[in-house]
Amino acid sequence: MAKAADDKVIMTRDGYEKLKAELVSLRGDGRAEIAAKLEEARAFGDLSENAEYHAAKEEQEKLENRVLQLEYQLSKAQIV
Numbered sequence: 001m002a003k004a005a006d007d008k009v010i011m012t013r014d015g016y017e018k019l020k021a022e023l024v025s026l027r028g029d030g031r032a033e034i035a036a037k038l039e040e041a042r043a044f045g046d047l048s049e050n051a052e053y054h055a056a057k058e059e060q061e062k063l064e065n066r067v068l069q070l071e072y073q074l075s076k077a078q079i080v
Contacts, residue, residue, distance in 0.1 A: 008078040016077050023070040034060045
C-alpha cells in the first residue's frame with residue numbers, strides 16, 4: 001500500500017477486505033482475549049509487581065495501536 005500525496009491509501013479490493021476483516025477480529029476477539037488476560041492477571045494480586053498484568057497491558061496497547069492504524073488506513077482507502 002502506498003500513500004499518495006493527497007493522503008489517500010491506495011489498495012486493492014482484496015487488500016481492503018483483508019484489513020477490514022483484521023479490524024473486525026481485533027475489535028471483537030482480540031479485545032475480549034486481552035480483557036480476559038487482564039482479569040486473570042489482576043487476580044494474582046499486587047499490580048505494581050505483576051509481570052503478567054504488565055505484559056497484558058503492553059499487548060493491549062499494541063492491539064489498540066493496530067486498531068487505530070487500520071481505522072486510519074481504511075478511512076483513507078482508495079481502491080484501485
